[in-house]
Amino acid sequence: MPQRVQTSVSVHMFTERFSATPRGARLARRMARYRLDGWGIPYGGEISERAAQIIAELAANAATHGRVAGRDFELRLTCTGEAVRIEVSDARTERCPTQEPRRPDPDDESGRGLLLVAALADEWGVARRDVGKTVWAWIDRRPAVGRPPGG
Incomplete structure (x- = not known):
C-alpha cells in the first residue's frame, strides 16, 4: 500500500474595514504592509511594493468613487506560498470598473489607477x-x- 504524504500549507488572512476617506485608504495600505511583513514578505521587497501600490490605488478608488455615506470599505488579504490576493470591497454597485480601463487623455489629472x-x-x-x-x-x-529568484 502506497504511503500518503501530507504537506503543510500555510495560509494567512487579514480582513479589516476602513472609513471611506483618504485617511482610511492610507491606513489600509500601511496595515497591509505591516501584515505582509509579519507573514515573511519584507518591507521594500518587490511583492510588498507591488501589493502596497495596488492597495493604495484600490483603497483610494473605494474611498473616492465607491463611497456611500455611512459605509466603510473592506480590505481582505490572503497570502499563501504561491500568491498574495488583495480584495477591496465597497458599497457602490453602479460604479463598477471595466476589465479594460480607459486610457485617460495626457492632460487628465486622474484616471490612471486601474x-x-x-x-x-x-x-x-x-x-x-x-x-x-x-x-x-x-x-x-x-x-x-x-x-532567477528575486530577479
Whole structure:
C-alpha cells in the first residue's frame, strides 16, 4: 500500500474595514504592509511594493468613487506560498470598473489607477456582491520561469 504524504500549507488572512476617506485608504495600505511583513514578505521587497501600490490605488478608488455615506470599505488579504490576493470591497454597485480601463487623455489629472493595477498585478478583476462590488488583484509569489529568484 502506497504511503500518503501530507504537506503543510500555510495560509494567512487579514480582513479589516476602513472609513471611506483618504485617511482610511492610507491606513489600509500601511496595515497591509505591516501584515505582509509579519507573514515573511519584507518591507521594500518587490511583492510588498507591488501589493502596497495596488492597495493604495484600490483603497483610494473605494474611498473616492465607491463611497456611500455611512459605509466603510473592506480590505481582505490572503497570502499563501504561491500568491498574495488583495480584495477591496465597497458599497457602490453602479460604479463598477471595466476589465479594460480607459486610457485617460495626457492632460487628465486622474484616471490612471486601474491601469497601474493592471500593470502591477498578475491578474485582476471585479466581482459583484449583493451590496456593492469587490475589486481584486492577484500577485504570483513564485519565481517567473527563466528568471532567477528575486530577479
